[in-house]
Amino acid sequence: MQKPHILIVEDEDVTRFNLRNLFEAEGYQVAEAIDGDSMESALKNNLINLVIMDINLPGKNGLLLARELTRNKDLGLIFLTGRDSDIDKILGLEIGADDYLTKPFNPRELTIRARNILNRMSASNIENNDALISFNQWSLDGNARKMTTPDNREISIPRGEYRALRLLIANAGQIVTRQQLIKEMTGRDLRSNDRTVDVTIRRLRKHFESVESSPELINTIHGEGYRFIGQVD
DSSP: OOOOEEEEEOSOHHHHHHHHHHHHHTTOEEEEESSHHHHHHHHHHSOOSEEEEOSOOSSSOHHHHHHHHTTOTTOEEEEEESOOOHHHHHHHHHHTOSEEEESSOOHHHHHHHHHHHHHHHHHHHHSOOOSEEEETTEEEETTTTEEEOTTSOEEEOOHHHHHHHHHHHHTTTSEEEHHHHHHHHHSSOOOTTOOHHHHHHHHHHHHHHTSTTOOOOEEEETTTEEEEOSOBO
């Protein structure tokens, strides 16, 4: 079986060289880019599965480039950057990144996070996700990873949002803990001050709130997690 292909988007030569060696030692195929133009070229010429990208890049920064990347539902994204403010982390996750890791980083932790994302992507390809789930005049299409609103608009959603919503719907009426959600979304355990789940739920609520007639569908259970309270057809 062919190993996944990773694209490293990093303009600092030493870091890019070390990342390439790190992932090639793990058996992955690796491509490199230093900015948005070379990233686009690498994506056109290679079947990339996962992008590991810095935010501070010449030309378009990583946050702007990520908006274009996350339109591809079959492409994973990890931000690996020196920008460690909560605002940057939240924005990166809101854009649709699968994970966010700050420099300096533990190489072993990075490879584990990358493997978890790739494993989840592979599992998603063999799951029976093509069935439509309907609730409160909305529908969730796992095959296309999109929602259709009551007024018949289509909203594409990133992998993390899809997996969180699917888990909530599968446990409708029950409390789903933040630990369960982060495990489903990223394959890792919940860390202290981790905002990934909260950002994801906030994005899902924004989708629902875009339709004025849509009722509240996700309750916050303070200190425990979240509960889907919609009516599943």
